[in-house]
Amino acid sequence: MSPLPRFMADRWGRREMLPPGKGRIYWHVLFRDNPQVRVIVSEAHRRLAGIDGLDLVPYEWLHLTTLVVGLTDEITDGQLTSLVAEARKLLADVQPVTVTLGHVLYHPEAIALEARPAEALAPMLDAARSATRNATGRDGALGTDPWTPHVTIAYSSAEQPAAPVIAALGRHLPDCKVTIDRMSLVVQDGPEYLWAWRPLAEVLFDSPSPQDRTRGR
Numbered sequence: 001m002s003p004l005p006r007f008m009a010d011r012w013g014r015r016e017m018l019p020p021g022k023g024r025i026y027w028h029v030l031f032r033d034n035p036q037v038r039v040i041v042s043e044a045h046r047r048l049a050g051i052d053g054l055d056l057v058p059y060e061w062l063h064l065t066t067l068v069v070g071l072t073d074e075i076t077d078g079q080l081t082s083l084v085a086e087a088r089k090l091l092a093d094v095q096p097v098t099v100t101l102g103h104v105l106y107h108p109e110a111i112a113l114e115a116r117p118a119e120a121l122a123p124m125l126d127a128a129r130s131a132t133r134n135a136t137g138r139d140g141a142l143g144t145d146p147w148t149p150h151v152t153i154a155y156s157s158a159e160q161p162a163a164p165v166i167a168a169l170g171r172h173l174p175d176c177k178v179t180i181d182r183m184s185l186v187v188q189d190g191p192e193y194l195w196a197w198r199p200l201a202e203v204l205f206d207s208p209s210p211q212d213r214t215r216g217r
Contacts, residue, residue: 004166005106005107005108006162006163007108007159007160007161007162008053008108008109008158008159008161008162009108009109009156009159010156010157010158011109011155011156011192012155012157012191012193015192017190017192017193018071018190018191019191020189020191020194020196021189021190022071022072022073022189022190023072023187023188023189023190023196023198024068024071024188025068025069025070025071025072025075025080025185025187025200026066026067026068026069026185026187026188027065027066027067027069027087027183027184027185027186028063028064028065028066028183028184028185028186029063029064029066029124029182029183029184030061030062030063030184030186031062031063031064031151031178032059032060032061032062034062034178036176036178037062037176037178038059038062039176040102040113040173041057041062041113041153043173043174044104044111044113044173045153047168047169047170048111048153048154048165048169051164051165051168052158052160053156053157053158053159054111054154054155054156054158054165055154055155055156056154057152057154057155058195061195061197062151062153063151063152063186064149064150064151064180066121066124066125066128066149066183067128067129067132067143068140068142068143069083069132069136069138069140069185070136070140072189074138075136075138079135079136080135080200082134082135083131083132083135083136083185084185084200084201084203085135086131086134086135087127087128087131087183087185087203088203088207089131090126090130090131091127091183091203091204091205091207092206092207093206094124094127094206095123095206096179096181096205097124097179097205098120098178098179098180099115099116099117099120099121099149099178099180100115100116100175100176100177101113101114101151101173101176101177101178102114102172102173102174102176103116103171103172104169104170104171104172104173105148105150106162106165106166108156109155109156110152110154110155110156111153111154111156111165112151112152112153113150113151113153113173114148114150115149115150115151115178118149121149121180124180124183125147127183128140128183155193181204181205181206182202182203182205183205184199184200184201185200185201185203186199186200187200
């Protein structure tokens with residue numbers, strides 16, 4: 001997400017949206033219950049208040065994208081069950097990881113907080129990839145190439161100069177240390193901007209006993 005963009009772009013206008021009833025399955029880290037993340041994102045939203053053309057990410061769906069698994073019509077219920085079981089087995093050997101949020105990343109379509117160091121989250125990504133490959137025969141896809149773990153705070157919904165946005169938010173917020181100890185399988189249904197998300201399972205790190213909460217698809 002560098003160098004700094006000169007212009008923001010309309011993310012929703014540039015992307016092909018899925019119709020309602022068709023979804024995309026992700027491995028996400030969800031932060032909706034994390035007070036530290038809510039505090040730092042609240043500060044970012046406060047600084048961005050009054051700037052048009054930005055869709056702020058709802059606190060309920062603050063997330064770090066680990067891997068895109070595939071579309072709902074490409075993956076069976078049986079594969080989803082196997083996917084969660086594989087992830088549980090692999091993440092049982094992964095220790096919780098503490099990362100720092102604070103450095104702001106700018107992209108023409110989005111503004112995010114980088115999760116550093118990225119290499120600390122590599123075991124989580126490896127587990128997501130291996131579980132996806134073993135359960136579905138698919139490699140999955142990265143949200144960014146190379147993978148840059150981040151928490152998006154706003155999406156751009158208009159064509160406009162980037163300079164006022166960058167001036168309002170800055171390049172860095174006060175550092176926030178966050179411990180990541182679980183990963184969630186989530187379906188995002190229909191157009192992204194509707195935020196019709198449905199968590200299917202939550203899998204804990206370093207937990208050999210069944211600790212995930214699996215819900216109906």
